[in-house]
Amino acid sequence: MRWLLLIVGSATTAMALGFAAVYLLSEMQLQDREAVHQFSTSIPDDAASIERGRHIARTRGCFGCHGQQLQGYDFDEQWDWPKRAVAPNLAKYARTHDAQTIEAAVRQGIGADGRELMSMPSFNFARLRDDDLAALIAFLRSAPVVEVSLPRPALGWDVRWDIARGRELSMADWVEMVPPLRLDPAVQPILAEGEYLAMTMCNECHGLDLRGESYYSGWDSGPPTPDLAIVAAYDRVQFERLIESGYALGDRKLGLMALVAPDRFPSLSDSEVDSLHQFLQSLASEPAPDAFWRP
Ligand code: HEC
Ligand code: HEC
Structure with a gap:
């Protein structure tokens, strides 16, 4: 009986250590890039800029994922790979975070908690111009906040295992690979x-x-x-x-x-x-x- 307890006990300990290692390694990968906080464009508040920002939000798909009222969205049903991706309430987020934090999420793929995002397609926004991003932030801050309750996001163990082994890239990793714009607006x-x-x-x-x-x-x-x-x-x-x-x-x-x-x-x-x-x-x-x- 004592032996049995010992075996079960050590197996449980080994498993716990394995999970802890996967957790720690994946967290290390998710935090291996630091946001660069250099965005200094001032956020406009005139009606034309807010309209421009609405246009950017519409054409870049923010509404499609964050909800037509920017109220946030639980992707539980659509995407099972991350376990639970939850797009936050953007109207609220934009009011509670400074422009540099918003810039880091949108263009660099790094969240407000300093961890790299996994589902938000920041690589699609990496090349957004400063003035368009500032207009976008102005619009998000002007949008009425619609409160809905959202679950906490979660990353599954299989995804963590892939992240830990470098098999699953974070959004910040993808952002690094976006090619630069090649054409010069002054010429063409x-x-x-x-x-x-x-x-x-x-x-x-x-x-x-x-x-x-x-x-x-x-x-x-x-x-x-x-x-x-x-x-x-x-x-x-x-x-x-x-x-x-x-x-x-x-x-x-x-x-x-x-x-x-x-x-x-x-x-x-x-x-x-x-x-x-x-x-x-x-x-x-x-x-x-x-x-x-x-x-
Ligand atoms: C959210 C993903 C997504 C975005 C964003 C997207 N596409 Fe597509 N597109 C697809 C997929 C997937 C297909 C393949 C057919 C399908 O499953 O709809 C496709 C097919 C196409 C085709 C093929 C048509 C054909 O003749 O078979 C064209 C052209 C196209 N997209 C153009 C665009 C352009 C231009 C943009 C940007 C303005 C764009 N797409 C943005 C997902 C997207
Ligand atoms: C394909 C769906 C999708 C699109 C399109 C999208 N988002 Fe997201 N966004 C998400 C998800 C999911 C999250 C939650 C974080 C994660 O899982 O990566 C998120 C997170 C965020 C965050 C918070 C990051 C943090 O944790 O601090 C901001 C800010 C954000 N998105 C802004 C935008 C803006 C602005 C647009 C439009 C330009 C946009 N998103 C378009 C899916 C999307």
């Missing part, structure tokens, strides 16, 4: 605007460099997302229909694309659609570079 204003829009709207799902992502199918069991050079096949009218409704050439209703497009992209202005269309068409003249997210 329309194409540079199109590049800016694409690199802050479409790279969430079409690969950090817009040239497609097969990795993605593993995340969402959806199909790999195509290289956006495919847009060369679309004329202006067809392209507008695609990004406003999710209907592809040949009247095909797409899947996830048809879900996000009507929520985000109908608010793009005509000139934004023009620049985006022209820039994406120009991609066809270059081969897609190698990248590990499209093995």
